[in-house]
Amino acid sequence: MITRKEVNERMSRIVEYNNTVYLAGIVSDDKTLDIKGQAQRVFEIAEQRLKEIGSNKDCILRAEIFVKDIYRDFSAFNEAWDFWVSKENPPARACVEANMASAETLVEIIFTAVKVK
Template identity: 40%
Template sequence: MNAISRMDTTARMSKVVIHHDTLYLCGQVADSSDAAIGPQTADMLAKVDALLEKAGSGRDQILSATIYLRDMKDFDGMNAVWDAWIPQGHAPARACVEARLARPELLVEVSIVAARQG
C-alpha cells in the first residue's frame, strides 16, 4: 500500500503531499501581489488555511514553517500578521530567510509542514 497521496497535482507540483499523517504544503504566495507586506501575508495565510482544511488539518497542527521574504525590512510587518494568525501556544518550528521570489511584486512566501488532525 502506498502511504503517499497528493492533492491538486499538476505536471509540475502538488499543492499538498500527504505521507501517513504528515502534510507538506507547496509554497504559498498572495494573490494580491500588488499589496504591501501586511495584506500579502494575510492573503497568503488564508490560502494556507484553505489547504490545511481541505487536507484535514488546521493552524494548531503546523509543525514547521519556512518563510521567505523578498526583503528583511518587511520582517516586522509580516510578523504582525503571523503572530495574530498562529493560535497561542501552537507556534511551529520556524525559519525566515531573505530570498528572491518568483515574481518581483511578491514580498512573502511560506512553506508549511503540518500533522493531520487526529
C-alpha cells in the first residue's frame, strides 16, 4: 500500500511504500539566507517530515543534493552537512550543480529513508 502525505495537484511531499519513505525535494523557506543557512533550514524541514512519518536522520538511506553554484558553495555546504549528518549512519549521497526554480534558492535536497520499526 502506498501512503501519500502533503498532497497537492502536482506532487506529494512524502510518499511511503513498503517501509521506505521518499521525500520530495526540500528547499529553504527563507531565501535570504546564505548556503549554510539555507542548508540548515532544509535539514530542519527534513527532520520534521521524517518525524511525521516515524523516521529520523539516522534512517536516511540516500540524499540527492542540488547546489546552485557548486564552485562557490560546495565547501560551505559540506561544512553544514558534516555538522548535521549522522556520523554513525551517513547516507549514500550525490551532490551536483543545478539551476533552481527560483534565483534565490541555493540548495535543494531529496531524501530517501526507512521508517523506524
